[in-house]
Amino acid sequence: MSVQERKERERADRERLIVATARELAEQQGWDAVTTRRLAERIEYSQPVLYSHFRGKREIIGAVALEGAAEMAAALRAAASAADGPRTRVTALARAYLAFAERNPAVYDAMFRLDGGLAFAHEDTPEPLKDAFAALLETLGEVAGDGVHPALFTEVFWAALHGLATLTRAGRLPPEDTEPRVELLVDRLAM
């Protein structure tokens, strides 16, 4: 039985290696550079091995997205818990969100821009994604205001952050004024 366990462990290790390598490569040279061949070469296996772990490239992107979602949730909670007072927490949360997007552009793309074959807003939404939304909700729910559904408020606030993140990264918004944008957003939206 121990033999089989070792094999499973090795398999799991290799799967982690694939995901980590894909992420690394994407952060270094962009997702376009993440081809199955290059990825296979980096992990020092042949291409078909990838397909014994994942159904295809999409699933690899999805795996990176899930890993990123977990990290993001942790980062958001850490930032929020370091601040006190609901509004301060919201500001810290917003800054942490945008900082995460800026520091991990490839991961952010995997989560929200690319098609990782993940389901959202459904029953079968993967746990890390639901948890990342929950992390937002925890802090944002406090400042939704009377008569406003916390989830709805969180969606709107999240959409605004997502818009800022993507438009900035795509060069649609000059990056210098990020801070005043955050302040304006929190000032107006949070009650």
Added chain:
Amino acid sequence: MSVQERKERERADRERLIVATARELAEQQGWDAVTTRRLAERIEYSQPVLYSHFRGKREIIGAVALEGAAEMAAALRAAASAADGPRTRVTALARAYLAFAERNPAVYDAMFRLDGGLAFAHEDTPEPLKDAFAALLETLGEVAGDGVHPALFTEVFWAALHGLATLTRAGRLPPEDTEPRVELLVDRLAM
């Protein structure tokens, strides 16, 4: 001289045909289905003809984006001018923006999601893009509030709209609650 003029006219016609066909195909089957071969077949020319008009696929996407930007600017202005009172105008503008994104998903993708090789927020930003932003600014500048730079306010509001549009289209947000989201956004952000 007339011969040359006719040729130029025909060339311009064909270029419009290429852009229109690319857009149509993208709206019907998504941008993934817009391959140079399929596109060439639809316009009843061979592939290399495309490259005598555009440097590559990116530029074709860019052309669709510019066309879309002009349309969007017109749609936004029409919606805004049909409403009176600054806040009502903003609501109308927001609805028009999201409606445009929903009705022309491929065009919206070309404008903001895909890489069309266009420059933003620079000197050399194409006119239609600057004009679309101007259309937003005209209406949103009125409700920026005291001491808030109209352009900055417009950027934030735009980012929020963009976030709602993309997250909804990507299935990240359930589409039913779009209207209350818009109301919340206008309620809080507009002064």
Added chain:
DNA sequence: CTCGATTGTCTAGCAATGCTAGGATCGGGT
């Protein structure tokens, strides 16, 4: 310890993609 079977991995190849070189063909000007 040996042998068959199963499991795992790689080589080789497919169809589709964006893009380009080279030759054929058509038309206008002299």
Added chain:
DNA sequence: ACCCGATCCTAGCATTGCTAGACAATCGAG
């Protein structure tokens, strides 16, 4: 009528995601 240039197409390249089939290593049974 002829030539020359513009215009267009056939054919092909390298790269992509993905897969079939051959090969080797490993494990369990006798």
